[in-house]
Every structure is written in structure tokens, then in C-alpha cells.
Amino acid sequence: MDAEKAARALRRINDYLAAGPGDSDEFEILVEGGGDHALVLPRQAVEMFAYILGAMARGQGVQILPLHAELTTQQAADLLNVSRPYLIGLLERGExxxxxxxxxRRVRFDSVMEYRRHDDVRRREAVDELSQLGQELGED
Known part of the structure; x- marks a missing residue:
């Protein structure tokens, strides 16, 4: 699927998600050429599909892993975009x-993603703190 087709499909799915009730657990999707039968999907599957299409529309590759998948240290380092020795340090420090x-060593995918979420929060807090400090210094 090329990026343009992915972007078009993403717009249609996002419109569908926005038009549907926010608390709906399931969505009926009509498939072109599928006759009168609707495909019933859980909301999470539709949202995941939208995320995948968004990545494809931006020309990014997509890989799907179960949350409990175990990664090698190199795979985990690649996922975090850090070196393998740096990752080993994180593991040894218990982070x-x-x-x-x-x-x-084997690292669970969900553990890597949890670390990444916490690291993102720490980074945002540091940027906010620096921004606040810069504003305070600029006011003097």
C-alpha cells in the first residue's frame, strides 16, 4: 500500500471513529466487494489499524509484536534508539x-515500552522546567 492510499484510508477511519459513539466497544465495517456482510471489529482493533495506517502514510515501517514478546538486548536497544551497551546499563541498574x-538477557516488549513512556515524561518535565527557568531569567 502506498502512502497516499494509506492516508486516504486513515482519513476514512478517523472520520468513522469521530462519527461513532465514543463509548462504543464494536464497529461494523463494510468491506468493498464483500457483499452485504459487515465486519465487526473491537474499537481497539480499529484504533490500532488507524495507528498503522498513519505510520504507513508517513512512510514509516510497522512491526506488530505481542505485549509479552521477549526481545534480545539488541532488539530492545534498537526499539529505544540507544546503543546496546547503554541498554545493558539500564538493565543492570534495574530501570x-x-x-x-x-x-x-531477554527483555519483555511491554517493559521496554513502559520505560519509554516514563522516559518521555521525564524528558517533557525537564523541558518544561528549562522553559520555566528561561522565562524567569528573562523577566529580570
Missing amino acids: IDFRLVGRH
């Missing part, structure tokens, strides 16, 4: 949970 399989 991300892992388990040993023989001599190899």
Missing part, C-alpha cells in the same frame, strides 16, 4: 526488567 536465559 528495565529482564530475565536471564542461560547467559543471555
